[in-house]
Amino acid sequence: MQRFAWTGHSSQGTTSGTIEASHASAAAEALIGRGITPLTIRAASPSGDAGGGGAGSGSGGGDAMTTLRSWLPADLFDKKVDPVDLLVFSRQLNTLLRAGVPILRALMGLQETATSDKMKTTLAEVRRSLESGIALSMSLAQHPRVFDNFYIALVRVGEMTGRLDEIFLRLFHHQEFELFMRQQVKSALRYPSFVVSAMVAAIVVINVMVIPAFATVFQNAGVTLPLATRILLATSRFTLDYGAFLLLGAGAAVVVLRAWIATPEGRLRWDGWMLRIPVAGKIVRKAMLARFARSFSLSLKSGVPISQALTVVAQTVDNQHIARRIDGMRESVERGESVLRAAAVTGIFTPVVLQMLAVGEETGAIDELLEEVCDLYNNEVQYELKTLSAQLEPILIVFLGVLVLILALGVFLPVWDLGRTAFAK
The missing domain is CATH 1.20.81.30 (Type II secretion system (T2SS), domain F)
Structure with a gap:
């Protein structure tokens, strides 16, 4: 038996380790049986390191470059395939x-x-x-x-x-199918993204340019300003004084958030929250169910055993919360439970999917019925995406109305008071 050092992909992400096998192909088969897709397999030295490494007495420049690469993302300068x-x-x-x-x-x-x-x-x-x-x-x-x-x-x-x-x-x-779904999502989010961007730009322009122009007039008037006006003036002053720090803080928050999401625990929590977002959560769930049904059906039609098919599907579902549940479903199937019972325990499948799985197990046509489930949820996701703008429109209108109301009260109330004072004199 020989020891091999390997790296691979599993449902939890990239992993590595060592394994004993008679040859590299046997090591690859053993890793595949564990639900790991091997990326590299190399003969390991007796000390446990991968063979083929050169002497470690290289120049300090090489060590510095290695350290720098470890800090940078592996795909920073790597072009993606369309x-x-x-x-x-x-x-x-x-x-x-x-x-x-x-x-x-x-x-x-x-x-x-x-x-x-x-x-x-x-x-x-x-x-x-x-x-x-x-x-x-x-x-x-x-x-x-x-x-x-x-x-x-x-x-x-x-x-x-x-x-x-x-x-x-x-x-x-x-x-x-995957490309079509991505295009549908981009098309549905184009209008809401434009409206939100316009609202943010309007708020910045008002705080930086409009309100400071009125601030001088209000301060020279020497009158008590309404609460809405004082809030607008304080917000504008804070934006002018600490705008750079706000931008830096927002950038740092984005970096920290992305780093946290990159961790297994952070990705798991983030994906769980994504399923509970009021409007988009149901669309994400239906899209994940459609992807699960299509991937599982395609795997079974291609001759993949059920337990291995569930491993593959767990690795391809783009949601760690659902992937963990599918992994648990695979473990239940390996213990001898039926696919229906294992799916019901996860709590992520709708009654429609469970009924299809029940009929599929009875008739031996799980792959065909799951394909119908995929078509069903695919159509529902398309309908939800087409009406997404209509669903978000009332929310955007409410936010825009509140913004206009605050501006109107903050700007026009003191102007009105000043006008009444001038007429009274």
């Missing part, structure tokens, strides 16, 4: 494989015709890995920013079943 490029890649590879083109020749052709430099580089590295004898799924797993866990898991199933062409067609439809 989802459309990956969508086209899946469709073209399906066509080439179905036509009988060998995988290496197909990848070479796709590399030459790719419009994205990042995609060209990725395909070149995947092709070199294949030429060195590494399986396609393992070659793709070395590029987690391009191919996610769900993509890699289905490619691995295609390798085992000899149906890679069908797998890439299913991945194409899955990516098409």
Whole structure:
């Protein structure tokens, strides 16, 4: 037995460790059985470090560079692959494989015709890995920013079943669905984002330019100002005196919030809060259920066992709160409980999903019924997104009305009082 140092992806994020196996492929299979998608597997030295490392007596400059890289995000200067490029890649590879083109020749052709430099580089590295004898799924797993866990898991199933062409067609439809959902969300949030941005800009302009002009007049009048006016003057003065600190504080708060969300505990709490937001929470929940149903159905249709399919789905659901519940569902299934009972205990599924799972277990057609669940919630999410602007419009109108009321009371009440005083004299 040999010891290997590995890094991989699980439902909790990136992880690493060591494992004993007869060879690297056996180590990869053992990690996959644990629900971990391996990224790198290297022979470990007797001390437990990964083999192949050079002597540690390098210059101090190298140590400084390593320290700097550890502080910076790994993908700071790394260009992302556009989802459309990956969508086209899946469709073209399906066509080439179905036509009988060998995988290496197909990848070479796709590399030459790719419009994205990042995609060209990725395909070149995947092709070199294949030429060195590494399986396609393992070659793709070395590029987690391009191919996610769900993509890699289905490619691995295609390798085992000899149906890679069908797998890439299913991945194409899955990516098409995901891209459509993202576009719907962006379209729905465009109008509310514009209105909120305009309100924030208006508040800043009023506090910095408008109210200071009135402040001089009010102070010279020597009269008692209404409460609303005093609030406006104090807010404007605070903005002028501490505006830079407010911007720095807001920027620091965003950085701290993102760092906290990047932690496992912070991401879990944040995703749980996202499901409880008054208007958007129900849309997020329905979208997650649609994604769960589609991913689970696609995995089962591709021949993935139920427990492994749940592991894959937990890694691909973009919500750690739901992913933890799906992990618990997988553990219950592995203990021998039915899928229906395991799903009911999680508390995240609606009665519609539970009824479909019950019928699916009785008829042996869980994959087909889950696909209907996906279509159902997909249609509901589309309707919710189309009416999102109408749902947010009353809230925005109320905030805008309150803002106008405060400004009107704060500016015009003292002007009116001054006018009455002048007429009285």
